[in-house]
Amino acid sequence: MLVVAALEVVWHRNRGAELRLIIYRMTQVAVASTLGTVAVGILLKQDGGYNVQVVESHKNYGLAVMWISVVAMGLLTWEHHRSSARLRNGFRGLLAVIVLLLPLVGHSGGKMTHGTEFFLKHAPAPIKNWLEGEPRNVPAEKGANGGENRLWSEVWPILKERCVKCHGPDKDKGDLRVDDRESLLIGGESEEPALVPGDPAKSSLIRVILLPQDHEEVMPPKGKGQVSAEEVTKLIEWIQKGAEMPNGFRGE
Ligand code: HEC
Numbered sequence: 065m066l067v068v069a070a071l072e073v074v075w076h077r078n079r080g081a082e083l084r085l086i087i088y089r090m091t092q093v094a095v096a097s098t099l100g101t102v103a104v105g106i107l108l109k110q111d112g113g114y115n116v117q118v119v120e121s122h123k124n125y126g127l128a129v130m131w132i133s134v135v136a137m138g139l140l141t142w143e144h145h146r147s148s149a150r151l152r153n154g155f156r157g158l159l160a161v162i163v164l165l166l167p168l169v170g171h172s173g174g175k176m177t178h179g180t181e182f183f184l185k186h187a188p189a190p191i192k193n194w195l196e197g198e199p200r201n202v203p204a205e206k207g208a209n210g211g212e213n214r215l216w217s218e219v220w221p222i223l224k225e226r227c228v229k230c231h232g233p234d235k236d237k238g239d240l241r242v243d244d245r246e247s248l249l250i251g252g253e254s255e256e257p258a259l260v261p262g263d264p265a266k267s268s269l270i271r272v273i274l275l276p277q278d279h280e281e282v283m284p285p286k287g288k289g290q291v292s293a294e295e296v297t298k299l300i301e302w303i304q305k306g307a308e309m310p311n312g313f314r315g316e
Contacts, residue, residue, distance in 0.1 A: 065094045065133065065162050072156055088144050095137045102130045114176050115234040122172035129165050132158050179234045216309055219302045222295045226284055242269070245309045261307040264300045273299070 068090050075083045105126055109119055136158035143151035174183065184192050223242045230237040240252030248259035251268060260266040272283040273291045284290065291299075302308075 065091075065098075065129075065159065065166065068094055069159050069163050072159060084144075088140060091137055091140050095133045098130050098133045102126055118172055118175045118234065122169065122176055125165055125169040125172060129162055129169055132162055132165070136162070176234065179229050179232075215298075215302045215305060218298055222291070222298060226289055226291050226295070230284070230288075243313065245313060259303065259307055261303060262305075264303040267303055270296070270300060270303065 068087055071083065071087050071090065075087065105123065109123065136155050139151050139155040139158065142148075143155060171183065227242045229235070231240045231242045233241075233243070236247075236252075238252040238254070240258055241247040242258075245259075248269065249257055251257045254268065256268045258267060258269040264270045269283075272281055273296055275282040277286060277290070
């Protein structure tokens with residue numbers, strides 16, 4: 065669609081029947097691929113495991129682009145048969161709307177596959193702070209339970225680095241979220257508690273981390289990073305001492 069928009073600009077400067085035909089054919093290809101993309105998106109959505117809100121906005125932007133493309137194709141087809149400036153301008157107007165919508169579709173799609181933070185992850189700190197507001201995700205240092213919260217402030221970065229992209233706000237693989245105490249206590253699909261405060265050996269969270277690297281249940285899955293010995297020790301210590309998490313903690 066972007067190429068079609070660019071060709072429209074070229075045509076405006078340098079009119080020619082041949083270029084008009086190219087625009088017509090390119091639009092047909094683009095609209096067909098939009099339909100295909102939407103179909104694949106809907107199939108992937110059935111699979112689940114994505115952040116529901118992000119999926120919803122991605123779907124809405126995607127469907128908007130699809131419908132507008134279909135109508136635009138209709139206008140262009142009409143224009144192809146009886147050359148009319150009015151139809152052509154209608155087509156161009158819709159094309160402009162599509163060009164404006166595409167970055168939104170792309171951005172929400174990026175959030176789904178790379179996580180909500182992908183866009184800003186490597187941005188310079190001042191830009192990041194400006195767009196996100198004050199830095200969050202600094203767990204309270206002093207709670208009712210100062211000592212335990214100190215442990216949590218060391219444990220959270222490990223979970224965040226190693227687990228959250230699959231078990232957090234964006235995806236909840238195996239139906240488990242590590243940023244949610246309730247979810248950890250109940251456990252995921254296996255219905256085995258991921259966290260048993262005071263008992264690391266019964267906590268499946270520790271068990272799956274300690275599995276051999278070629279075991280199919282090892283976490284993170286093979287090739288998706290590995291928790292270091294030092295980090296496991298921290299996690300075990302945290303669970304042994306009661307696995308304190310700030311009240312109502314929700315990742316952010
Ligand atoms: C690359 C994605 C990914 C990462 C990273 C990841 N996991 Fe998983 N995890 C999965 C998938 C997928 C499943 C579901 C496995 C299945 O159903 O066979 C799962 C399942 C689990 C389960 C079992 C849940 C249940 O009750 O069925 C636990 C516990 C778990 N992960 C813990 C962790 C921990 C702890 C980390 C970080 C150290 C982590 N995972 C990192 C993808 C990931």
